[in-house]
Amino acid sequence: MTDLHMTSNDAPTDSHSGFVAIVGKPNVGKSTLLNAFLNTKVAPTSPRPQTTRRGVRGIHTTDTHQIVFVDTPGVHKPKDALGKYMNQEVHAALADVDAILWVVDLRHPPTDEDNMVAHQVRDLPKPLFLIGNKRDVAKYPEEAMKLYRGLLEGRSGDTTELTLSAQNDTAAVATLREQVMDTLPESPFFYPRGGASDQTREMWAAEIIREEAMKKLRDELPYAVATRVTSWTEREDGLQRIEGEVVVEKNAHKGMVIGSGGKQLKEIGQAARKQLEIFLNRKVYLGLEVIVIPGWREDEEALRELGYE
């Protein structure tokens, strides 16, 4: 089933492609840097199945390279067992990317939170970029950088250092992006380039909703969920209104998808909406309903209706 919504891979044979995380404590300029990296609007085409591992925040594609910027949970000081668990999650997420960009604020010396991030990234054997941001307003950028560098002492992997202003320094951001691309492994693109796709936008959106549903329901209902988009309207104020259905096989499954008080369906909807907004580059309203089509997986007509031809 996962293959049904795959689009052809249109990357050149010698392409390089990979996942990159931007980490750092709050307010250092991670989002500003990400926005500065992304000069391309991503057309609504379907991701390849591998990309379900986590939220994609944006993609930069050239003729030969593709950087997929991904979300990682925030790093913070563990106050309790939950905090500790969250930091383990960060560690697992970072272990799964191809390169890490650690952003620090050059206006200030490192804090405990920076130390936490350093601790998370120091021993990972993958390309690391230490990015001193807000150089335009830093009084002692070199001194600050020295202190941040010190937090990585003893690291054995590749570290690239640079200082810049994510907000104003277009040339430095472009150079950094080139450097990041140079570290990516040889691999086909994870997302098709541009708009080349044989999918309709409804099929594409349905697949994103299905991926988010599968992530949330992984342990409960593997493979018994299909999705379809029933309405797609662009409002005059720019809002994209999408209505969709999550299809299950049995009445008993309906409640499992909806969750207590509708919580689970709401979470699926929110996660899918975020992805849709990134790709469509506009605000999205997503309405989801759960419906039952008994035994849809065995029913050819139902399969056709759900787009599995």
Ligand SMILES: Nc1nc2c(ncn2[C@@H]2O[C@H](COP(=O)(O)OP(=O)(O)OP(=O)(O)O)[C@@H](O)[C@H]2O)c(=O)[nH]1
């Ligand atoms: N002067 C200056 N300000 C910057 C620069 N980069 C980011 N900022 C500002 O720093 C503030 C925080 O930037 P964000 O990009 O939201 O930081 P963030 O790390 O994504 O923050 P969280 O989402 O809280 O983790 C914003 O007010 C930005 O405008 C820079 O290069 N120079």
